[in-house]
Amino acid sequence: MRHSDAILSRLMGLHPKVIDLSLDRMHRILAALGNPERNIPPVIHIAGTNGKGSTQAMIRAGLEAAGKRVHAYTSPHLARFHERIRLAGSLIAEDDLAAILEECEAANGGVPITFFEITTAAAFLAFSRVPADYTLLEVGLGGRLDATNVIDAPRLTVITPVSIDHTQYLGETLPEIAGEKAGIIKRGVPCIVAPQAPEAREVIEARAEALAAPLHIARQDWDSYVEHGRLVYFDQKGLLDLPLPNLPGPHQIVNAGTAIAALRELGFDTAEAAVTRAQWPARMQRLTHGPLVDAAQDCELWLDGGHNPAGGEAVAATLAAMPGRPTHLVCGMLNTKDVIGYMRPLKSQVRSLIAVPIPEAEATLTAEETETAAMNAGIPATTAPDTLDAVSRIAREEPGARILICGSLYLAGVILRDNG
Numbered sequence: 001m002r003h004s005d006a007i008l009s010r011l012m013g014l015h016p017k018v019i020d021l022s023l024d025r026m027h028r029i030l031a032a033l034g035n036p037e038r039n040i041p042p043v044i045h046i047a048g049t050n051g052k053g054s055t056q057a058m059i060r061a062g063l064e065a066a067g068k069r070v071h072a073y074t075s076p077h078l079a080r081f082h083e084r085i086r087l088a089g090s091l092i093a094e095d096d097l098a099a100i101l102e103e104c105e106a107a108n109g110g111v112p113i114t115f116f117e118i119t120t121a122a123a124f125l126a127f128s129r130v131p132a133d134y135t136l137l138e139v140g141l142g143g144r145l146d147a148t149n150v151i152d153a154p155r156l157t158v159i160t161p162v163s164i165d166h167t168q169y170l171g172e173t174l175p176e177i178a179g180e181k182a183g184i185i186k187r188g189v190p191c192i193v194a195p196q197a198p199e200a201r202e203v204i205e206a207r208a209e210a211l212a213a214p215l216h217i218a219r220q221d222w223d224s225y226v227e228h229g230r231l232v233y234f235d236q237k238g239l240l241d242l243p244l245p246n247l248p249g250p251h252q253i254v255n256a257g258t259a260i261a262a263l264r265e266l267g268f269d270t271a272e273a274a275v276t277r278a279q280w281p282a283r284m285q286r287l288t289h290g291p292l293v294d295a296a297q298d299c300e301l302w303l304d305g306g307h308n309p310a311g312g313e314a315v316a317a318t319l320a321a322m323p324g325r326p327t328h329l330v331c332g333m334l335n336t337k338d339v340i341g342y343m344r345p346l347k348s349q350v351r352s353l354i355a356v357p358i359p360e361a362e363a364t365l366t367a368e369e370t371e372t373a374a375m376n377a378g379i380p381a382t383t384a385p386d387t388l389d390a391v392s393r394i395a396r397e398e399p400g401a402r403i404l405i406c407g408s409l410y411l412a413g414v415i416l417r418d419n420g
Contacts, residue, residue, distance in 0.1 A: 144183025
């Protein structure tokens with residue numbers, strides 16, 4: 001076990017709840033650490049339901065193409081915690097991570113604080129000690145009371161598409177959820193707004209107006225779409241004719257437009273690099289090696305971590321745009337998600353689903369529960385004890401098929417770790 005793993009395990013036990021939205025504990029620990037969040041490079045703060053990670057990855061690719069050093073904070077991690085903290089372009093080193101975690105643990109003094117809060121404080125501490133030009137900060141949950149929302153004056157805020165998710169924390173309706181996301185908007189700070197449902201957009205606009213924050217709104221101030229196999233982006237500065245994003249799926253056209261709008265607001269003309277150099281695992285990622293690929297034989301094997309209804313729609317649209325091939329899902333999901341809502345859009349694109357449990361996830365649905373949800377969504381389904389068994393079965397029964405492992409970022413993380 002790495003030293004940092006032992007510390008992270010201890011930090012998990014500091015609060016009885018995994019999620020407890022409040023900023024009080026963050027302000028307390030940051031003060032104990034000397035307020036490192038006040039000494040980090042200019043912040044680009046990103047909230048939204050879907051597309052935060054991909055949008056952040058494209059903004060980072062664009063900034064780095066301009067020669068800028070970029071810190072980045074994201075969650076959750078897939079294979080190991082270090083993925084959450086990127087210092088000036090590189091994942092945080094093990095020794096550095098262990099040192100800042102111990103420092104935060106000591107500063108906290110054993111009082112209740114959530115795992116996300118204390119590890120976010122650790123990220124701020126790391127960012128404050130390494131020179132860089134920008135800090136990309138991805139919201140963990142919501143926005144208004146998220147642990148990242150302690151930056152008084154970011155350089156830019158970004159709100160990706162808002163949809164229904166995490167209703168137990170953020171509210172039951174789209175306007176309520178949009179209100180939480182809009183909580184990252186700060187007085188006088190420009191905000192890039194991705195395409196939104198009208199009721200979400202109204203809430204975001206009202207919040208921005210109250211804070212005199214300039215908005216750059218999709219479909220109004222900028223737009224992105226596909227024409228003749230190219231990505232077209234335009235705003236008041238002009239029109240760009242670009243290659244399609246290297247991250248697959250129609251939804252990445254929106255994310256690319258959002259990232260380009262952000263880069264242009266920052267004064268950078270690196271749109272092509274942004275859309276062609278971004279790296280973001282487990283978003284319709286083709287797996288090309290490892291035991292699962294061996295088990296798949298001549299089947300295509302893909303991995304995606306989308307897990308809410310909007311994620312299901314994005315996956316379905318991506319499959320619809322791919323060359324025709326019989327497609328089967330291997331799916332594991334958490335009991336905190338709208339499982340049928342995720343699966344329903346996929347019904348028209350897949351032949352079957354094999355349900356599996358998610359290893360090491362306390363909130364996993366059993367394979368039988370996921371199977372039942374799939375049947376209720378109209379997808380023929382069975383179960384398997386694990387992903388390897390499911391992939392092997394599909395490869396035997398329908399050689400040359402497309403297999404998509406999907407349903408949860410936690411499952412995707414296990415796959416990326418165990419499949420090498």
